[in-house]
Amino acid sequence: xxxxxxxxxxxxxxxxxxxxxxxxxxxxxxxxxxxxxxxxxxxxxxxxxxxxxxxxxxxxxxxxxxxxxxxxxxxxxxxxxxxxxxxxxxxxxxxxxxxxxxxxxxxxxxxxxxxxxxxxxxxxxxxxxxxxxxxxxxxxxxxxxxxxxxxxxxxxxxxxxxxxxxxxxxxxxxxxxxxxxxxxxxxxxxxxxxxxxxxxxxxxxxxxxxxxxxxxxxxxxxxxxxxxxxxxxxxxxxxxxxxxxx
Amino acid sequence: xxxxxxxxxxxxxxxxxxxxxxxxxxxxxxxxxxxxxxxxxxxxxxxxxxxxxxxxxxxxxxxxxxxxxxxxxxxxxxxxxxxxxxxxxxxxxxxxxxxxxxxxxxxxxxxxxxxxxxxxxxxxxxxxxxxxxxxxxxxxxxxxxxxxxxxxxxxx
Numbered sequence: 001x002x003x004x005x006x007x008x009x010x011x012x013x014x015x016x017x018x019x020x021x022x023x024x025x026x027x028x029x030x031x032x033x034x035x036x037x038x039x040x041x042x043x044x045x046x047x048x049x050x051x052x053x054x055x056x057x058x059x060x061x062x063x064x065x066x067x068x069x070x071x072x073x074x075x076x077x078x079x080x081x082x083x084x085x086x087x088x089x090x091x092x093x094x095x096x097x098x099x100x101x102x103x104x105x106x107x108x109x110x111x112x113x114x115x116x117x118x119x120x121x122x123x124x125x126x127x128x129x130x131x132x133x134x135x136x137x138x139x140x141x142x143x144x145x146x147x148x149x150x151x152x153x154x155x156x157x158x159x160x161x162x163x164x165x166x167x168x169x170x171x172x173x174x175x176x177x178x179x180x181x182x183x184x185x186x187x188x189x190x191x192x193x194x195x196x197x198x199x200x201x202x203x204x205x206x207x208x209x210x211x212x213x214x215x216x217x218x219x220x221x222x223x224x225x226x227x228x229x230x231x232x233x234x235x236x237x238x239x240x241x242x243x244x245x246x
Numbered sequence: 247x248x249x250x251x252x253x254x255x256x257x258x259x260x261x262x263x264x265x266x267x268x269x270x271x272x273x274x275x276x277x278x279x280x281x282x283x284x285x286x287x288x289x290x291x292x293x294x295x296x297x298x299x300x301x302x303x304x305x306x307x308x309x310x311x312x313x314x315x316x317x318x319x320x321x322x323x324x325x326x327x328x329x330x331x332x333x334x335x336x337x338x339x340x341x342x343x344x345x346x347x348x349x350x351x352x353x354x355x356x357x358x359x360x361x362x363x364x365x366x367x368x369x370x371x372x373x374x375x376x377x378x379x380x381x382x383x384x385x386x387x388x389x390x391x392x393x394x395x396x397x398x399x400x401x402x
Contacts, residue, residue: 045377045378046378047376047377047378048377048378049344049349049372050344050372054376057376079260082256082260083253083256083257083260084253117343118342118343118344118370118372119342119344119369119370119371119372120341120342120343120344120368120369120370121369124284124369125284126284127282127283127284161260161263164260164263164264165263165264165267167264168264168267168268168271172271172275179275179282180279180282180283180284181283181284181285181286181287181305182284183284183352183369183371185350185371185372185373185374186373186374187374188374188375188376196374196375196376197375197376197377198376198377198378200378201376201377201378
């Protein structure tokens with residue numbers, strides 16, 4: 001059992017393992033996106049208040065969910081790398097940031113597009129929207145800080161600390177709609193209660209969340225591979241790989 | 247599994263700093279609690295929390311049966327309620343599409359001396375419920391009119 005755990009810390013083993021997984025993950029992502037977009041944009045019912053506008057939900061909500069998931073993963077792997085000095089953990093942490101930032105941006109833009117016809121405004125400085133904007137700045141700050149160091153190890157550690165400290169923002173985003181009066185409505189899906197949406201809408205939303213999840217993992221694995229190649233460029237196995245591919 | 251001392255030190259440092267930052271952020275948020283709210287409720291206005299000399303936002307539900315639209319202008323008069331207190335609001339611009347009775351609304355504006363809230367901007371809130379309109383209505387729109395009984399046509 002421990003051999004598997006130690007293999008996870010070896011960049012070479014991880015690179016080859018990802019190589020095997022990638023085709024499957026790409027296929028699953030594609031299938032889920034086709035199914036989710038069909039369900040969400042064509043099949044699912046209109047909302048009794050919003051009509052067709054509600055379909056932005058299937059783009060917006062999975063983006064919000066995954067951008068926060070990516071942040072938690074980035075912070076936890078950063079912490080593991082910081083405490084145990086594991087190179088692979090930092091590689092995962094650093095690879096999360098650009099994907100999370102893009103998902104955050106997508107959520108902000110789709111939210112603005114949704115807000116105009118329903119609320120009557122693109123943007124409002126309420127607690128949910130503001131704390132979520134801070135998430136984007138945390139991602140950008142993480143990437144800027146990491147690239148500011150000439151020594152990669154120092155950059156890894158410094159940005160890991162930023163990620164962990166910024167973790168405090170995640171519960172604030174989640175609970176902002178309960179703690180304060182906000183324009184943004186409360187959570188529709190919670191683990192403890194029955195979701196307050198129709199079954200066909202819920203099916204579309206869950207499919208889209210799964211699609212985003214697999215998209216995130218697929219891109220993450222590709223970024224991890226790239227990061228491994230850059231960091232291990234002087235090792236024998238990477239050289240062999242490069243020569244073989246020429 | 248015994249942890250090496252330097253790792254334990256780093257772990258403690260991380261937990262301590264995350265804990266410290268959480269407390270700082272928590273205290274800041276707690277101290278600015280009222281400022282973090284986008285709007286205040288009619289009950290809070292009646293309790294005197296509202297800054298009556300300045301522009302502020304109120305939020306609540308549009309009271310059922312309270313919306314009166316002017317026939318000659320864009321002016322709309324309605325009542326915002328939180329179930330306990332009511333506030334009369336007037337607005338003379340175009341309403342957001344989702345503005346309707348029984349739905350949430352956030353109004354920005356100022357109290358005049360007659361206790362009427364003169365809104366300069368209205369935002370519609372929507373709740374976390376997503377559902378299809380009545381099946382009957384949907385069928386009708388698709389060109390399959392269904393005979394309605396008196397009860398059906400009332401909707402839910």
